[in-house]
Amino acid sequence: MKKLMKTTSVVALTFAFVGEAAATEWNVSVWGKRRAFTEHVEKLAELVAEKTGGEFTMNVSYGGLSKNRENLDGISIGAFEMAQFCAGYHPDKNRVVTVLELPFLGVSNLEEEVAVSNAVYAHPAATEEMAQWNAKLLMTSPMPQYNIVGTGEPRDTLEKMQGMRVRATGGLGAAFEAAGAVPTSVTATEAYQAMESGVVDTVAFAQHAHLSFGTINQADWWTANLNPGTVNCPVVVNIDAYEALSDEERDALDSSVPEALDHYLANYGELLKRWDEVLEEKGVEKVEIDQSVIDEFRAKAADPAREAWIADMEAQGIPGQELYDLVVKTLADKRGS
Template identity: 25%
Template structure:
């Protein structure tokens, strides 16, 4: 009798265990099938090349890879907030994600300038990719932003080049220019005597066409083309003022609340897209500039040597100035100088 009771108990326990496993499996399956929609406030106007070629592509591929379970609802510049306001919008969770420039993070992180790219320091896109990812500058920035509830992902590396309404033949020509700029690039342009000022992307064409500014940078050739800047500023200046970075910022709580599989897919895709988009951008720059020259009469002007000499001096001053912002900034500066030495730039 006792043996039978023992057998019955074992069967009951086994059945209960099997039921528990089934319930756990059901719970796991339900969690795995959870769908998520994030709102994304971009600093790019919808007219900007990066809105479609960076953000829309990310949204399309994320939806495809998750079989429609993870979707991004995209908003162009100013629909919820403009560039400098997006960080706080994301931090507070008003939207789960945003696009931004590190120049908008200058009040939030001492390393922002190094994540953006110090003007005149690195000369090729691959150098900046190596600096940001392999030398850990993105990690330094996240050490500052994560405790505030924001996760930073580099989106792409690209050149920054000016378009102006009049030809530049000397440093003296620069001294009369009002130029749209941002971040440490404003210090860089000031060193040559220009008068830089901040203008939002959504207001840039109007500012340039009305004479509020005489020139601007919005990326380089693709930015000028997609934002119609060449219509009113046909002189495109080379070489690049610097190599810089665009970024995605994500609300940390929203990121950690994602089901594991969606979080992994999102993270892998963003990191993968950084390298793909950065290299694609280089090709598209060449094509855009050639098209501008052929169809819009864009004239490419090489910056005069006296301007370049001033820029070189200003670049070193900016590195030193930014390194004084704190311990993490000093680490970023040391790594930049190390790379510049390896490349023969110092």
């Protein structure tokens, strides 16, 4: 009898262990703190857990797994299963999606940003390039057009931007450089200190980041309508981890992406609605740039940057013209619908 009980206990423990082992747990690497920029990641984790009855969970880590510039490297070696990164942090590693960072693309809202990102992410060139990092593009982190905060006199003409030290990455950095400014690509988490110490005069961010990283607290002014472009920050998953999911888990993940993005857009929309209140509360002047200045900026930055990017990509065997045309067509289709 004692032997039977012992055998039964071992079998029970074995089944319990198997049941426990069957649960899937992913680690997700982001940075900073929870904010509008990460709400779709948080919502995705919530939805996946709900749809799988808690059998597929995600642990979202804010800087505990990797530095933000090293998230793609971490994905490539399987250090974690999901991560967020920004193309401008390492444009040589994610050349295809940098088309979305070209200045003055004409994207006017977050819904359009989602549309053009989805189109580029689905292009075979993007899939192939990310596969080199064992990464699968899952969803974008749509952000509005960047604008700059600064101290002292507003930099509201190109003459005043001459020599301006601005935190701006990727295509935005190139745009400001074309206007005579001096871009630096310090990370988002380093921007406040760079501004406080005088390493930069101005910082280009979307609204949520000016709040989250404290640059708005250093600012005397904010440009309301410069809108030179934005950065593209994909969320990717490790291909091996994705393929190891059960059909149910994979369906839970894939089907949750549109819901997570809808949540992100709604949440960000609320932030934009109260942005003027934030400026007033913090005593930051809202600066409207004259249209003639914006036109001059676009002439200096947009066409040369686009042509240089296309030529550079084509020289590397990447269909630069095709990718740019895809963005233009997607925007037209989105507005037509």
